[in-house]
Amino acid sequence: MLQGQEISRSEKVTGRGTDAPEDASVQILDAAASSAIAADRAPRHALLAVPLAAAVTLGVHLVVSKKEPLDESRSYTIFLTLFFAGAIAAALTQWRWPAVRARMRGLRPLFTASVLLLCGWELITSGLRLLPLPYFPSPGGVLQSMINDRALLFDSTWHSLVLLLGGYGLGVASGFITGVCIGWSKPVRYWGMPLLKVVGPIPATAWIPLAMVVSPSAVFSAAALIALAVWFPVTMLTASGISNTRTSYLDVARTLGAGPRYLIFRVAIPAALPSIFVGLFMGLGASFLTLVVAESVGVKSGLGWYVSWAQGWAEYGKVYASLVIMAAFFSTIMTLLFKLRDRVLVWQKGMIKW
Amino acid sequence: MVAPALRLREVAKSFPAADDRQRQCLVLDAISISLDVGELVSLVGPSGCGKSTLLRLIAGLDVPDSGELMIGAEPITGPNAERGLVFQDPNLFPWLSVRRNIEVGLLARGQLREKRGEVEEFMRLVGLETFADAYPHHLSGGMAQRVALARALINHPKILLLDEPLGALDAFTRMRMQDEVLRLWQSRRTTMLLVTHDIDEAIYMSDRIIIMTQRPGTIDQIIQVPLDRPRDRSSSDFLRLRGQILELLHFAGNETSLEGRTPIR
Structure with missing residues (x-):
């Protein structure tokens, strides 16, 4: 059983093809990561998904929060900005080091979706006011209560x-x-x-x-x-x-x-x-x-x-x-x-x- | 004269019938056997003739209705480490590594500390020292059965009871394991009682073959195997003995073939 895994792993490594980066970082990869790279057929612009989603969410928030009291939206603005910065840093790291990219690959869609979910939440609450207050506060409001209390x-x-x-x-x-x-x-x-x-x-x-x-x-x-x-x-x-x-x-x-x-x-x-x-x-x-x-x-x-x-x-x-x-x-x-x-x-x- | 390793006299055992719990169904009747020290004896017979029940009685896992079972001069009263039992299914504990499985007997008897060195010795004996830390489900059938043998042998049993231990293995592994068991038997001189369905296996391995009749199981015949070891499975003496036993079993099985197998004449 173990041997079987070993074989398929080495097959993947050798079958990696020519598009693999030849820089020194390849040498520090462990075998598991390199097999994941082989499976990572997604082009590098997929890395943009999380920063892009974060940017959209931040943009929506900045537009919507003009209608909100400043103290309620400020911490959420900081939170989203930090998240956006983090997403860019993470994307750059992954672009530079394929090992990290391989490891984060499975998490990328989840992060994208959860950020967009926050965006949607803000849109239907304080943005379009589709839901009655005070039962459905915006994400900024929730974050603020969390910090206050x-x-x-x-x-x-x-x-x-x-x-x-x-x-x-x-x-x-x-x-x-x-x-x-x-x-x-x-x-x-x-x-x-x-x-x-x-x-x-x-x-x-x-x-x-x-x-x-x-x-x-x-x-x-x-x-x-x-x-x-x-x-x-x-x-x-x-x-x-x-x-x-x-x-x-x-x-x-x-x-x-x-x-x-x-x-x-x-x-x-x-x-x-x-x-x-x-x-x-x-x-x-x-x-x-x-x-x-x-x-x-x-x-x-x-x-x-x-x-x-x-x-x-x-x-x-x-x-x-x-x-x-x-x-x-x-x-x-x-x-x-x-x-x-x-x-x-x-x-x-x-x-x-x- | 040396006392026999195992002596059974007029042993009988019945179970409640499957269809009617009130009725007792006689499984074994009038079984009298005696095994010498260091002897390897096979028990063959049609399926359902009570071979496994007999082994369970000797192991002490079941109690006979009547009769006498003796190990040396001691009557059998219950399970004991001096009577090892190996089943067709190796029954290794899946939560223990190979090493820990082999240690079970020592641990159970509180001797692990002083005899830890023997564990290595028995793993080497069955050639599994490189698999010491593997879990049983990583082992092949033959390897698992070797662990089961080592686990039983580490207790230095006076008699080793083998209930079709090689029955689930493929033909090649099976032949290799027959030699393996013979090697263990010759090196340790443990008395062995082997239940098998395979007549070739019985002839290849044992000093004597006990042939049992259909239910209720009784002893039909006891055949000496006069061949020298190592035995040649294709020698004419081997084949003649084989024909003779098949004939007996055909008779014992009341004109029905053994295990769906047509006897070769």
């Missing part, structure tokens, strides 16, 4: 992070333990499975009224609710992964002298890990949802609280600002979990498609 936003993000990690960690730990017990032991399975099947599907947020009554503090009950939301999928998929361990793996291990501890910790759990990770991903999604809901009804801090608070004051710029932060925040955590899976399940590489 940065201290509170940072504080909210921090509180959300602590609450999320606390609840998720608790849910994963308890779900893993119950999942292994249910998956491994027949008696535990007999009593645990019906309970799991009946109680588990209740959305964690439905327990909010009870949590408010029972728990001493809102933060604690929110953490417990997030843990509950995570616990169900993690338990379910851990249990199914453990109980579906191939019997032949267990048989082989037993004939090699393995005792029960070895069978659980070194055979069943590793064999169940792919399934456990599915549970971790599902749990993470559920934890985001529960976090935001719990924060907006009970807890007096965090991004969920911030959204409903800003909405109460009809400051929609702030609502969108916190949505942008949430997107970055949640997707970063999701990416970290993906990275963790790539490390832990490295043995699956080449076996299945992720």
Whole structure:
């Protein structure tokens, strides 16, 4: 398999043709980059896409913002100018160094499209005023609210992070333990499975009224609710992964002298890990949802609280600002979990498609 | 007199029938075998005659209904590292590298620290030292089966049970692996019990061939293989023995051909 890749790679390198630049920079390229260059058949003027889009967006903004108050549009103007300058610098770098060009190739359309999206957003909001204010502020307005309220936003993000990690960690730990017990032991399975099947599907947020009554503090009950939301999928998929361990793996291990501890910790759990990770991903999604809901009804801090608070004051710029932060925040955590899976399940590489 | 490596007396085993759970279906009946230390014995018979079940009983993974199974002077009570088992599917743990797979037995018995050096030795023995850090799905069928053999042998089992270990390999790899197993057997003098569908393989490799009957599996005949090693697959003695066994199996299979294969006369 590896050899196959090696061959096709060298074919690409030798088949690169005569239009390859002969300058010294070619020598510093690693093999992967040079194969990508071979695939980069796009002419160099494709490099203009991002700067051009940035220029258009900046131009539209300069025209439109004449109608807007200066303080609201200034930071966005600076942002777009910086972006435009960055795009030109990036294009020049890529024009000079093919290695960088090859690496950035896949990102170019994405950057172009997202800049144009900002342009379209500004056009239909403050440009043509197609959408009613204050519900749909312009990108400049959102950026300005983000900057004005940065201290509170940072504080909210921090509180959300602590609450999320606390609840998720608790849910994963308890779900893993119950999942292994249910998956491994027949008696535990007999009593645990019906309970799991009946109680588990209740959305964690439905327990909010009870949590408010029972728990001493809102933060604690929110953490417990997030843990509950995570616990169900993690338990379910851990249990199914453990109980579906191939019997032949267990048989082989037993004939090699393995005792029960070895069978659980070194055979069943590793064999169940792919399934456990599915549970971790599902749990993470559920934890985001529960976090935001719990924060907006009970807890007096965090991004969920911030959204409903800003909405109460009809400051929609702030609502969108916190949505942008949430997107970055949640997707970063999701990416970290993906990275963790790539490390832990490295043995699956080449076996299945992720 | 030296005690036999393995002794089975009047072993019987039944399973609940597939169509009717109330009814017991007799799979093995009146099995009595004795293997000498260092002997390589093959077990052949029509499919479904309980060969694999017999191996599982010896491995201790199943419990017989009646009869006596002894390793040396000890009765078999459960799975133990002294009885290695290699399946047709190598069943390597996909999450462990080749080296770690071979280490499993040592780790499971808490001997990894003092015997770590043996891991290298066994990887060399099966010629896989360059693949130490590869994961099983990068290995070919023959290589994976060699890892499985090394993994079983590192425990120094008193007897190695082989359940069609070469059954999934192509003809060339299979012949090479037969020599490989013979080499391991000769160098280590491990007692081996080999289940196979391949009569040539049984004749090529074993000291004795046990022929079993159709369900319930009983022992039909035990044939000595009087040929010197290395054996020539095309010698007239080899071919005569082959014809003889095929005839027996044809009879044992109640006039149905073995595995859809027409016996050659």
